[in-house]
Amino acid sequence: MAAASYGDVTVVVDEQDDLFYTRAALEAHCPAEGRITVHPTPASSSPAALAHDLLYALGKRLAPGPGSPDVWLDSVAAAWLAAAAWAQATGVRHVVVPRAHLLTLQRIDRLLAWRAATGVQLTLLWQRTAKKLPPALSQVERRLSGQGQFMALLAEPGPMPARPSFPPVSLMPPKPDPKAVVFAGQSSVRLPQDARSTSTAADRQARPCAGAMATAHLSHAAPAVHVAPENAAILSALAHPLIAGALSVLAFTRVSLGSLRSTRDLDIIGDVSVIKIHATTHRSCTVYAVPDWARPLLAAARAHHRLEGHPSGSGVLAPVMRSAAQHLRAHAERILWLELTVAANVLVS
Structure with missing residues (x-):
């Protein structure tokens, strides 16, 4: 040898x-x-x-x-x-x-x-x-x-992977400038009065909704819905990162399927411990704690997004809800405990 x-x-x-x-x-x-x-x-x-x-x-x-x-x-x-x-x-x-x-x-x-x-x-x-x-x-x-x-x-431990997408949980991300975080009318998070008073209608229309890193400093993350270990294992075995990521978010948040269309790379905090889900008008966007079992699944969805070269402001899960919607729907219908059959049918094939 x-x-x-x-x-x-x-x-x-x-x-x-x-x-x-x-x-x-x-x-x-x-x-x-x-x-x-x-x-x-x-x-x-x-x-x-x-x-x-x-x-x-x-x-x-x-x-x-x-x-x-x-x-x-x-x-x-x-x-x-x-x-x-x-x-x-x-x-x-x-x-x-x-x-x-x-x-x-x-x-x-x-x-x-x-x-x-x-x-x-x-x-x-x-x-x-x-x-x-x-x-x-x-x-x-x-x-x-x-x-x-x-x-x-x-x-031998081997080299660190290139562009790692799932870093260890940090104690706290760096604190941003509160005036640059988010503007009134774009989130359920309330800002200090001096910051709100400077916001105008033009600001609300022109500025995008803040990402999870900024919002997490101003609001406690909503707790994740409990998912039984055997059900978490079913989701963890799904082969496609976008399908696994999307269905895991639906499992631990119980938000509507359409809410995932606007989830961006910057809505998943660096250590994948928090995700922000957007409301239609951005007046009641919510940050959710990501359970340990779901962190690798969301990290894989984000890695998939980055490997394809998409910018951080584009939707991480959007592709699976458009061109590959039939695959997401088929998996949702197979996993009955998610109770997503009716909601999944609104996806186009």
């Missing part, structure tokens, strides 16, 4: 297909420590199969059957984008892929591009002669040998 590193990619050449290395890779799987082992589906012709394998390793489950609400993840770009968003949101730092020699050149290229987008460390078990390495994997600089060195490689 020999191993070689090229940037943050390590190729472990196990020409003898020693069971030790496969077993060690399987035992290394520990999402809580930011390390996952991905099993490529054998003999799959689906272009998005490897991205689906990544989602599965991250604990996500695609809905089965014909007409599945997850059919849009059959698209290669959509599946890899979802996998990148979940990896960033959940703090994945090291990905191990056994039997990488069975991957096509196209899937290897996709995997390397995904690694570049997420910033993770990638270790590939190449269980074939090194002479068969494709050009993308043959440019290596450092060689290792021995079982001990392989175990040490698995024990």
